[in-house]
Amino acid sequence: MQTLIAFWNVLKKDINNYYLKPPNISWGIIFPLSWTLMQLIRSQGDIGIAELLPGLMAMSVLFGTTSMLAVTITFERRSRSFDRLLVAPISVSALVIAKILGAILFGIVNAFVPVVFAAFFIDLREINWGLTLVAVILIAVTSALLGLLIAVSAKEVFEAQTFSNFFRFPMLFLCGLFIPIDKLPVILKPISFCLPLTYGTDILNGMITGSSIFTATFSIFIMLVFILLLFYLCLRNINKKWIH
Amino acid sequence: MGIVNVTNLKKMYDEFQAVNEISFSIEQGEIFGLLGPNGAGKTSTINMMIGLSRPSGGHILIDGIDAVKDIKKVQRIIGIIPDENNLYNEMNGFDNLCFCASLYGMRKAEREKRATELLEQFNLTFAAKRPFKAYSKGMKRKLTIAAGIIHNPKILFLDEPTTGIDVESARQIRKLILDLKKQGKTIFITTHYIEEAERICDRIAFIVNGRIVKTGTVTELMESIEREHKIKLQLDSSIKELKEELEHNFVNCRIDISDKNSCLIISKERIALSPVLQLLDSKGISVYEAKEIKPSLEDVFVKITGIEASKLEIEKAGK
Structure with missing residues (x-):
């Protein structure tokens, strides 16, 4: 019960202090909308909104989670308020989950901004929303853990931002969002299969456009493996670098 | 056997030995001071005791619990006041205290009651709804101390509690520390202010280059040097x-x-x-x-450690 109280209050504090701030709310809405409009204008009507939707959702989650988490944690480390959490009688695992949960929820909300926008133009009733939500949650969790991994390695806020981009942009181009994986150069294909976003996007593609490389079950399994691996790496690095 | 027992504690950072097999014990209800210049190993020692750092060797026993193996259990009964005011700038004083209480599993009604009590005790009620960033340095320090005792800990760890604040605030904080002692708290304090250690500590350990060179009450330390x-x-x-x-x-x-x-x-x-x-x-x-x-504790410190008082003075100015 005591851990639950601490967990809930860390999450509530992060949501109030960071995610519910007006600049972040507006950024969370404007960013996915801008991407949607940009893609529509660029395609000049050749691509339908349904084809764009999986990519836009995946991008919104990825940017929504990683950018906020890496920066806020680095900021708390710099001001040493994170030390307050480390010396509190809650386990590092519970702390990690509480810290990433705010970013995950923020990413999930971001993902559905393009969906709301698309609902005005196309019929979305045929989509399996249950599996789509699972895919969005899995992308949000892996992205948040990646953000945390970046935060553990960065000492300054600007470093966290640079490291985030170092991960995010190659991932966007290699996960099959812009270029289908079968059209990627042979040398890049194995890298694509090592990225969690590839599997998340594949589920979204399957649910929204009906075309996917893997079965949803296989992609979910791989995403869960990524989550466990990233969670383990985050815990190991926090214990190694922050409780040195 | 004291409530805190440290035995052969050491900390290595690569080749550098920050803490070199130090041992001391603290009795229940006493104020124990660790006095030394910057880089002597004070913060490394306190960090190992509160769980922010892992010892390279030795044992720490706090209220019968092995702090090296079971630090989370220890963290329930200790209060930590770091050398920096690390509360949340955007949150007001009351919310900061309530948040810190929640980290110890205190329920809403209980933490709000305790936060109100502490704001009153620390004369900060007037600033309860003011964001932490708008507090003066002295007020920030007081609220940081209040956050450290919000869960009514048995043992308190204070790292440089009066560094960088004005004389009046420092005086008030020293009084607060003595009041906490009266309430039965055991207090471990690190400082490089000799007069502060002399004024509030029951026992003092001099630490230099990661080694404790002398421990005792102020009187014992005074008597330990050849008196003129x-x-x-x-x-x-x-x-x-x-x-x-x-x-x-x-x-x-x-x-x-x-x-x-x-x-x-x-x-x-x-x-x-x-x-x-x-x-x-x-x-x-x-x-x-x-x-x-009469000889001062400063004379004793200089005589025992060989460190010129001026070195500590420079540190004070620097801080």
């Missing part, structure tokens, strides 16, 4: 010409003429004043004041 008796005389004129004669007549005394109208009589034995006064009177010199100069 010193009497300062205020005169109506200079006695420069009489120095040799005085030293000749009083063989066990040394005369130090520091300025024109005063002198210092130094002896390993107690100084009988009347023969000195008689001699000075016979030479037509009036004595206005005679004052015994």
Whole structure:
């Protein structure tokens, strides 16, 4: 019960202090909308909104989670308020989950901004929303853990931002969002299969456009493996670098 | 056996040994001070005791719990006041305290009651709804201390509690620390303010280059150095010409003429004043004041550690 109280209050504090701030709310809405409009204008009507939707959702989650988490944690480390959490009688695992949960929820909300926008133009009733939500949650969790991994390695806020981009942009181009994986150069294909976003996007593609490389079950399994691996790496690095 | 027992504690950072097999114990209800210059190993020691750092060797036993193996259990009964005011800038004083209480699993009604009590105790009620970033340095320090005791811990760890704040706030904080002691708290404090350690600590350990060189009460530490008796005389004129004669007549005394109208009589034995006064009177010199100069803890620190007091003074200015 005591851990639950601490967990809930860390999450509530992060949501109030960071995610519910007006600049972040507006950024969370404007960013996915801008991407949607940009893609529509660029395609000049050749691509339908349904084809764009999986990519836009995946991008919104990825940017929504990683950018906020890496920066806020680095900021708390710099001001040493994170030390307050480390010396509190809650386990590092519970702390990690509480810290990433705010970013995950923020990413999930971001993902559905393009969906709301698309609902005005196309019929979305045929989509399996249950599996789509699972895919969005899995992308949000892996992205948040990646953000945390970046935060553990960065000492300054600007470093966290640079490291985030170092991960995010190659991932966007290699996960099959812009270029289908079968059209990627042979040398890049194995890298694509090592990225969690590839599997998340594949589920979204399957649910929204009906075309996917893997079965949803296989992609979910791989995403869960990524989550466990990233969670383990985050815990190991926090214990190694922050409780040195 | 004390409530805190540290045995052969050491900390290595690569090749550098920050803490070198130190041992000490703290009795329940006492204020124990770790006094030393910057880089002596004070923060490394406190960090190992509170779980922010892992020891490279040795044992820490806090209230019977092995702090190296089971730090989360220890963290339930200790309160930590770091050297920096690390509360959340955007949150107000009341919310900051409530949030810190929640980290110890306190329920809403309980934490709000305790936060209100502490704001009152620390004279911060007027600023309860003000964001932490709008607090003055002294107010920030007080709220940080309040956050450290919000869960009513048995043992308190204070890292440089009065560094960087004004004299009045420092005085109030020292009073608060003494009040906490009266409430039965055991307090571990690190400082490089010698007067602070002397004023509030029951026992003090001098730490230099990662080693504890001496531990004791202020009286024990004072007695541990060879004591010299010193009497300062205020005169109506200079006695420069009489120095040799005085030293000749009083063989066990040394005369130090520091300025024109005063002198210092130094002896390993107690100084009988009347023969000195008689001699000075016979030479037509009036004595206005005679004052015994007692050694300070600073003198003891310098004598034991070999570190010049000026080095600590520079640190104070730097901080």
